[in-house]
Amino acid sequence: MRFPRFYARVFLALLAVALWEPGARAADVTIKIGYIDPFSGAFAAGGDASLKMFQFIIENINAKGGALGEKFELVTFDDKLQPAEALIALKSVTDQNLPFVMSCVGSNVGSALIDAVNKHNTRNPDNRVLQLNCGQLATELTNEQCSFWHFRFAGSVEMRAVARIKSLPASLKTVYLLNQDYLFGQSIRNDTKKFLALYRPDIKIVGDEMIPLMQVKDFSPYITKIKASGSESLLTGNYGPDLALLIKAGVDAGLNIRYDSYLGHVIGAPTAIGAAGDGRLTSVMEIHDNISVEESNAAQEEFVKQWRATHDFGFIAINSVTQFDMLVRAIEKAGSTDPLKVALALEGMEQKDMFGAVNIMRKDDHQLLNPYYEAVLTKGQKYDVEKTGMGWKTEFKTTVADETLPTTCKMKRPES
Amino acid sequence: MQVGLISLLDGLVYGMLLFMLASGLTLILSMMGVLNFAHASVYMLGAYFAYQIDQWVGFWPALVIAPVLCGAIGAAIEVWGLRRVHHNGHIAELLFTFGLVFIIGRGVQMIWGMLPMAYRVPAGLDFPLFSVYGENFPAYRGFMLLVSGGMLFATWLLLKKTRIGLIIQASLTHPGMVSALGHNVPLVFTTVFAGGSFLAGLAGVIAGNYLTTESAMADAMGPIVFVVVIFGGLGSLAGCFIASILMGMVQTFSVVFDYSFADALKPFGVTLAANDLLGEILTIPMSRIGPLVPYALLILILVFRPRGLMGTRET
Numbered sequence: 232m233r234f235p236r237f238y239a240r241v242f243l244a245l246l247a248v249a250l251w252e253p254g255a256r257a258a259d260v261t262i263k264i265g266y267i268d269p270f271s272g273a274f275a276a277g278g279d280a281s282l283k284m285f286q287f288i289i290e291n292i293n294a295k296g297g298a299l300g301e302k303f304e305l306v307t308f309d310d311k312l313q314p315a316e317a318l319i320a321l322k323s324v325t326d327q328n329l330p331f332v333m334s335c336v337g338s339n340v341g342s343a344l345i346d347a348v349n350k351h352n353t354r355n356p357d358n359r360v361l362q363l364n365c366g367q368l369a370t371e372l373t374n375e376q377c378s379f380w381h382f383r384f385a386g387s388v389e390m391r392a393v394a395r396i397k398s399l400p401a402s403l404k405t406v407y408l409l410n411q412d413y414l415f416g417q418s419i420r421n422d423t424k425k426f427l428a429l430y431r432p433d434i435k436i437v438g439d440e441m442i443p444l445m446q447v448k449d450f451s452p453y454i455t456k457i458k459a460s461g462s463e464s465l466l467t468g469n470y471g472p473d474l475a476l477l478i479k480a481g482v483d484a485g486l487n488i489r490y491d492s493y494l495g496h497v498i499g500a501p502t503a504i505g506a507a508g509d510g511r512l513t514s515v516m517e518i519h520d521n522i523s524v525e526e527s528n529a530a531q532e533e534f535v536k537q538w539r540a541t542h543d544f545g546f547i548a549i550n551s552v553t554q555f556d557m558l559v560r561a562i563e564k565a566g567s568t569d570p571l572k573v574a575l576a577l578e579g580m581e582q583k584d585m586f587g588a589v590n591i592m593r594k595d596d597h598q599l600l601n602p603y604y605e606a607v608l609t610k611g612q613k614y615d616v617e618k619t620g621m622g623w624k625t626e627f628k629t630t631v632a633d634e635t636l637p638t639t640c641k642m643k644r645p646e647s
Numbered sequence: 648m649q650v651g652l653i654s655l656l657d658g659l660v661y662g663m664l665l666f667m668l669a670s671g672l673t674l675i676l677s678m679m680g681v682l683n684f685a686h687a688s689v690y691m692l693g694a695y696f697a698y699q700i701d702q703w704v705g706f707w708p709a710l711v712i713a714p715v716l717c718g719a720i721g722a723a724i725e726v727w728g729l730r731r732v733h734h735n736g737h738i739a740e741l742l743f744t745f746g747l748v749f750i751i752g753r754g755v756q757m758i759w760g761m762l763p764m765a766y767r768v769p770a771g772l773d774f775p776l777f778s779v780y781g782e783n784f785p786a787y788r789g790f791m792l793l794v795s796g797g798m799l800f801a802t803w804l805l806l807k808k809t810r811i812g813l814i815i816q817a818s819l820t821h822p823g824m825v826s827a828l829g830h831n832v833p834l835v836f837t838t839v840f841a842g843g844s845f846l847a848g849l850a851g852v853i854a855g856n857y858l859t860t861e862s863a864m865a866d867a868m869g870p871i872v873f874v875v876v877i878f879g880g881l882g883s884l885a886g887c888f889i890a891s892i893l894m895g896m897v898q899t900f901s902v903v904f905d906y907s908f909a910d911a912l913k914p915f916g917v918t919l920a921a922n923d924l925l926g927e928i929l930t931i932p933m934s935r936i937g938p939l940v941p942y943a944l945l946i947l948i949l950v951f952r953p954r955g956l957m958g959t960r961e962t
Contacts, residue, residue, distance in 0.1 A: 272863050275761040412935060441935050448858035448867065451657045452902035458782050472763070472859060485775060485783040 261304040262297065262568055264363070265324035265332040267317050267340070270309040273445035274336060274471040280498045281335050281366070282307065284548040287538065292555050298562040303555070312336060312445065314343035321347050325360055330568040331558075333363040335385075338415035341367025345381050352380050352570070352645070361570035363558070365551055369418035373596040377640035380570065382577055382597045384554035386517065388415070388468070390634045391493050391603065392422040394515040396430050398605035398627035399464070399491065406491070407438035407462035409453065411473055416441060419468030419493060437462045445473060450480035458486055470494035475503035482507050489513065498544045501608055501617045509621060512608040518549035519606055519623035520614035522586065531585055535614060545616045545623075550601060553584045557592060571645065588631060596640035603629045652779050654899050660788050662895025663795035667850040668868065669875040669887050670802065671843025677882040677959075678819050678839050681729060681740045685747035687869035689844045693717045693851025694860045695755055698766035706769035710794075714848035721844020725837045748865065756862045763861035791853050798849060799888075802842075806884070815839060819882060820959070871898075874945045880958025889956060894941050901937030 266285065268278035285305060293302040306329060308320035317340045324332045332348070334340055341364055352359045364372065364383040368391070373383055399406075408423060410416035420439065427434055437460045440453065447453075454477075457465060465488050469477055478490055478500060488511070492500065495514030504512050520539070523531035538546045557580050558573075565572035578594040590601040605627040612622025672686045693713050700709035724747065732743045768787045775783035806812035817825045818835045826832040858864065871894065879890030908929040909918075920926055933940075948955060 271756065271761045273861070275861070276763065279762060443938055446867070446938060449657070449661060452654055452899045455653045455657075455782060456903050458780075476859070483775075483783065483785045485778070485781070 260301055262301050262562070263304050263306050263327070263329045263331075265308060265320070265327070265329045265360075266305045267308045267310050267320045267324075267332065267334045267344075268336050269312040270307065272311045274312055276498055277336055277471050278309070280544055281548070283542060284546060285551060287542075287546075288548065288552055288555055292559065298559040299566075310334075310337075310340060312340065314340050318343055318347050321351070321360075325351055325355070325358060328358055329360065330570055330573075331361050331363055333365055335364075335366030337413075338367045338369035338372060338418065339413050341369070341372055342376060342414055345372060345376050345378050348380050349378050359570040361574055363554065365548075365554060367415070369414045370422060371414065371418060373598040374639045377596045377638070377642050379574060379597070379642055379644050382574070382592065382599075384550050384557075384592075384599045386550070386601060386603065386634065387598055388418040388422050388493075389636050390598075390600070391515050392419070392426045393633060393636065394603035394605055394627070394629045395466075395491070395493060396423070396426040397629070397633075398513075398515065399431060399434070403434060403464055403489075405435050405437045405460075405462045406464045406466045407440070407457050407460055408436060409438070409440040409442065409457070409465060409467045409469065409477070411444045411469060412441035413444050416444070416468055423466060423468075442469075442473065445471065447473065448476060450477045451484065453477070454480045454484045454486055457481075457488065458484070462488065464489040464491045466491045468493040470497045471499055475499040478503040478508070478512070495608070496545065496547055496606075496616075496623065498617070501545075501619050501621065504608065505619065506621075508608065510607060510609045513605060513626070514608075514623075515603050515605045516547060516623070517601060517603065518547060518585070519604065519625075520545060520616065521606075521612050521622050522604060522625060524613045525625055526586065528586060534585065539614070543618055549585055550590075550599065553582055553590050553599065553601070557582045591631065591635075593635075593638075596638040596642065598638070600631050600634050602631055602634065653782055653784065654903055655896075656784060656788070658896035658899035659892065660791050660895075661899060662892035663792060663799070664850055664854055665872065665875055665895055666799060666888055666891035667795050667846050668872045669879070669891050670799065670884060671846040672872060673876045673879065673881065673884065673887045674819075674839055675843045676876060678815075678822075679729070679740075679836055680737060681744065682873075683840075683843070684741070684744040684869070685724070685751060686843070686847055687865040687872060688748050688751040689717050689721060689847040690851040690854075690868055691755060691862075691865040692720065692751060693848030694766065694855025694864065695759055695764065695851075696848070697852040697855055698759075698764045698860055701766060701769075706771075710849075710852055713852045714845045717848025717851070718841045718845035721847075722837050722841035724844075725840035729840070730833065752862065752865060759862075761862060763859050764855075766856045766860040768856050787857065791857065794849070794853050798846065802846070803884075811838075871941060874941045878941075878945055878948050878955055880955025882959035883955070883957040886955055886957030894944075897940050897944070898937060901933050901940050904933040904937075907932045 268281055269275060270278040289303045289305065297303055308323060310317035310320055317334065321332060321344060334344060344362055348360055348362045362381045364381060364385065366385045368385060368388045370387045370389040373387055408420055410420050427436065438457065467474065474492060474495065481488065482504060490512045492512065492514045495512050496516040496519065500512065520535045523535055557577060561573045561576035561580065562568055564576040577592055580592045582590050584590050584601060588602050590599055592599050604625050606623040606625045608621045609624050610621050612624055615622045668686065668690055672683060675681060675683050696713035696716050697709040700712050728743055729740055732739045772787045772790050774786050776786040776789045777784055806816060814825060814830055815835055818832055822832050875887065875890045875894050879886035
């Protein structure tokens with residue numbers, strides 16, 4: 232019988248190709264970090280942008296020698312913004328014995344990871360993994376869900392809400408809340424309402440909308456509703472296409488409104504608002520290209536120029552620079568990449584960020600405390616963003632002290 | 648009032664878009680009994696082709712060339728794919744189109760990448776057409792209505808007023824007899840499949856820059872198109888039309904509808920809070936579960952009237 236033997240040979244050949252791997256290179260020791268983010272689907276642009284920023288940061292860190300003489304390496308996994316996929320990726324991370332797992336997008340993913348990492352570390356004390364949160368912002372992750380193995384290097388929703396509400400103009404009297412209907416969006420809605428009641432009781436909330444995450448492509452019905460409410464400001468935590476399409480629909484409809492966003496500095500929104508949006512879009516962010524000019528910081532301006540030479544979107548990951556600086560120090564202090572030792576070294580660590588502000592990794596809840604800038608997108612700035620001709624201009628600034636908020640975290644610490 | 652008028656127009660635009668997609672699918676399903684899973688993938692291909700042609704030549708050539716390319720691809724799928732698989736039965740045909748979904752999806756990702764494409768509304772159409780209570784209605788949306796309305800009128804004309812339309816209609820219900828009369832029924836099938844794909848491609852061209860052009864757009868549109876086809880009923884274009892407009896309106900109006908079931912019960916003296924039994928489900932406002940409503944309607948129609956609104960065949 233000719234056919235079965237032929238197919239058997241093809242199968243064996245394919246098997247050989249699949250199993251063959253080049254012999255392990257001798258001095259191939261790197262510190263590997265499993266990086267789980269969406270690289271396909273609705274927010275692929277976000278994962279892609281984050282990856283580019285991390286590659287930039289890691290190049291710089293490795294050029295300075297890395298940690299304990301070893302260089303850092305990212306191992307990427309695509310989670311398509313689905314918690315289920317992220318957990319499969321985590322299994323790969325732990326199967327490959329990677330000491331660190333990092334994830335930036337989607338508090339739903341972050342929440343699932345915290346749970347899974349806790350369970351894994353309890354059951355496998357000899358193969359632990361440390362979770363580095365670079366952008367999953369729901370306040371709950373360092374309050375109700377706080378965990379010893381989870382370190383958040385991005386400001387929580389609460390911290391951003393303080394900057395967001397305090398920076399609203401005194402003349403503003405009505406706001407329309409619109410957020411994504413999942414953990415993060417609900418966190419934004421709760422904290423926004425809380426701080427509005429605390430700092431701006433004079434502001435009236437004329438609308439409170441929740442939209443399904445990354446599903447809505449046509450925002451015109453929502454714009455109609457917002458227009459009917461007569462609100463002066465659209466206060467939203469949306470990001471990615473949810474923000475870009477919302478802004479686009481508002482601009483198309485000729486809506487005369489402020490877009491007071493939490494994440495308008497993330498890739499996509501400045502392009503969406505276009506020239507018609509001069510002075511309308513504001514956001515609270517950790518960094519923008521013009522701060523170096525405003526604060527006359529030459530070294531920072533060099534960094535900005537170096538980034539802009541090879542990228543056409545804004546560098547927003549200053550906290551990730553701080554994260555890697557702290558990680559290097561923690562690994563060197565711990566003398567190894569053992570997650571428990573590194574975690575103990577990270578807790579309570581203070582680190583100067585690129586602008587010289589002292590950031591603190593709080594021991595109580597493993598939340599990094601850093602200052603915030605509230606800025607408006609407008610013409611006439613030295614550095615524009617996403618080639619729109621408009622750049623960010625700082626209107627308001629908070630300090631680390633302003634951002635040090637109480638936490639309800641009751642952290643369970645490991646015995647050993 | 649202002650909410651009603653603009654929402655009506657928006658719902659109409661979305662409904663007509665759905666009809667363009669669903670009409671092709673319902674014709675294919677009615678005639679060949681094949682549920683073409685790859686229909687939404689052809690819609691996605693239409694958008695990507697239009698983006699590419701727009702980059703090379705311009706939007707107006709893209710409007711003509713991209714749907715023709717999609718029609719050609721549809722014909723190719725029918726002649727070299729479905730015809731060979733046909734004798735293995737319906738399941739085989741289903742699996743084949745299902746496999747096509749993955750191939751086309753991955754192919755698009757490999758050729759154009761994972762990020763969304765910058766396929767924009769052409770400058771000539773990027774202005775407000777008119778203003779209702781201070782809210783602009785973009786000219787491009789008017790253009791979408793024009794194209795979808797015009798194309799559907801042309802399709803109706805073709806089906807009801809021409810000879811080929813007569814043959815197609817006859818092949819819908821009596822393919823055997825039509826074949827016995829000497830007509831080339833396989834060619835008719837290919838034509839219908841190509842025509843359906845042409846419509847899907849055209850829908851992709853005009854929707855790609857209105858909604859986003861990205862590799863997940865087939866998954867976003869696919870389910871709602873099936874809902875429309877099943878709801879409208881097999882073999883009935885009129886039913887499909889009613890279903891699409893209905894779904895378009897439902898999706899648009901549910902956003903502005905802030906009431907919940909609990910609010911509906913209040914006049915009867917029943918007050919519900921979120922903590923009561925089933926309270927959490929019944930106090931949720933319609934605007935928050937809007938996208939679910941078409942699927943709820945689908946379940947209802949399958950329970951009470953399985954052949955759809957105006958279906959001429961059992962599903």
